[in-house]
Amino acid sequence: MSKWREQFSVFRHRPDWAYFDSAASCQVPDVVLDAMCSYQKEFHANVHRGSYQQSQHATALYESWRVKVAGFIGATADELIFTRGTTESMNLLAESLLRPVLKAGDNVIVSLAEHHANWLPWQRVCHQVGAEFRVAPLDAEGRVADIMSMVDERTKLVSLTHASNVLGVVNPVADICAQLRDKGVLSVIDAAQSAAQMGLDVEQIGCDALAFSGHKLYGPTGIGALYVRESVLASMQPYQVGGGMVDMVYQDTCSFHQGVQGFEAGTPNLIGAAGLAAAVEFLQDCRANGSSEYLRGLFKQMHDVLADVSWLTMLPHSGGRIPVISVHHPDIHPRELAICLDEDGVSARAGRHCAQPLINQLTSNGCLRFSLGVYSSAADIERLARGLNGCKLQPS
Numbered sequence: 001m002s003k004w005r006e007q008f009s010v011f012r013h014r015p016d017w018a019y020f021d022s023a024a025s026c027q028v029p030d031v032v033l034d035a036m037c038s039y040q041k042e043f044h045a046n047v048h049r050g051s052y053q054q055s056q057h058a059t060a061l062y063e064s065w066r067v068k069v070a071g072f073i074g075a076t077a078d079e080l081i082f083t084r085g086t087t088e089s090m091n092l093l094a095e096s097l098l099r100p101v102l103k104a105g106d107n108v109i110v111s112l113a114e115h116h117a118n119w120l121p122w123q124r125v126c127h128q129v130g131a132e133f134r135v136a137p138l139d140a141e142g143r144v145a146d147i148m149s150m151v152d153e154r155t156k157l158v159s160l161t162h163a164s165n166v167l168g169v170v171n172p173v174a175d176i177c178a179q180l181r182d183k184g185v186l187s188v189i190d191a192a193q194s195a196a197q198m199g200l201d202v203e204q205i206g207c208d209a210l211a212f213s214g215h216k217l218y219g220p221t222g223i224g225a226l227y228v229r230e231s232v233l234a235s236m237q238p239y240q241v242g243g244g245m246v247d248m249v250y251q252d253t254c255s256f257h258q259g260v261q262g263f264e265a266g267t268p269n270l271i272g273a274a275g276l277a278a279a280v281e282f283l284q285d286c287r288a289n290g291s292s293e294y295l296r297g298l299f300k301q302m303h304d305v306l307a308d309v310s311w312l313t314m315l316p317h318s319g320g321r322i323p324v325i326s327v328h329h330p331d332i333h334p335r336e337l338a339i340c341l342d343e344d345g346v347s348a349r350a351g352r353h354c355a356q357p358l359i360n361q362l363t364s365n366g367c368l369r370f371s372l373g374v375y376s377s378a379a380d381i382e383r384l385a386r387g388l389n390g391c392k393l394q395p396s
């Protein structure tokens with residue numbers, strides 16, 4: 001068992017399990033589970049409220065996790081809001097950043113490759129306000145094409161995925177954000193798929209906001225991070241209101257905290273933040289020990305196995321920058337294929353992957369996606385090859 005695989009209790013219990021769905025959710029290593037458990041067992045108290053020592057210590061821990069997670073993407077703690085994940089981050093931005101400035105006749109642009117989380121929140125506000133919701137097409141490689149030609153003087157915001165969750169294809173976001181900045185258009189990046197695979201630096205990307213989810217980088221579910229450039233954050237309206245984000249409350253009026261605390265209403269997901277900070281540390285350690293090169297090698301092996309299966313068609317992919325490949329067959333439903341492979345202990349993800357506009361353009365019935373994590377192994381890919389060769393669904 002590899003040095004990474006053995007750090008996941010799920011694989012110590014199921015050593016032969018070939019898990020190919022890390023793009024949906026990664027398995028969680030012991031070190032992350034231990035950090036969460038230790039916080040809850042020893043250090044828990046509500047934060048930002050208590051004057052007793054345990055609460056002050058919990059507050060200091062929570063804020064240290066914010067510093068760690070912010071540092072992971074080259075941001076400062078003043079620009080990092082903890083959310084439930086990318087979906088909540090995009091809803092927050094749509095309501096707090098976009099809605100207050102969007103007028104009838106304005107427009108918002110996304111690309112065809114977006115996950116529904118980076119489509120529906122913007123589409124809804126546009127429909128409600130009477131603004132236009134524009135969708136930029138993709139080129140033959142699956143990258144966003146010609147997005148700047150869709151920008152005009154009524155464009156308020158562009159929200160773009162860094163890497164497609166179906167194709168893994170990476171968009172040139174730094175280049176696009178620089179052009180948007182010159183035109184005074186807000187830029188939002190969905191980094192849900194890229195955060196675990198690429199070193200992210202929000203200054204280098206030059207975006208106004210960027211979101212990712214903990215569970216896609218070896219952290220727990222229910223926690224994610226939203227970076228917002230400080231000057232942009234200052235212009236945003238509160239999202240949810242309640243305890244924690246409020247300063248003064250009177251019968252007729254109230255005032256809210258400035259900065260990131262103003263966007264974290266209610267008791268935060270403290271155990272989740274502990275897990276996310278530990279996951280970031282785990283990931284940084286993996287990278288320092290060669291996980292990116294390891295995953296590129298495995299990606300090539302997986303690519304060669306899938307390319308050899310003549311009855312399946314491969315969709316465009318990133319060549320390994322994001323270790324995701326999707327395949328399809330016009331007459332075999334991907335769910336049937338997934339069930340067939342599952343009988344051999346191979347778990348892959350079938351369907352439309354919360355990206356219906358993209359899938360509807362690429363295939364008639366969805367696709368089967370294979371994605372890798374640091375615990376993936378050559379043995380997993382050999383198991384996949386055997387599963388596909390023996391699959392009773394393959395056309396004769």
Ligand SMILES: Cc1ncc(COP(=O)(O)O)c(C=O)c1O
Pocket residue numbers: 023024084085086087088115117118161163164165190192193213354
């Ligand atoms: C590209 C992309 N964006 C957004 C999301 C939504 O993330 P979450 O479900 O963690 O909110 C996903 C999840 O699959 C994704 O892959």
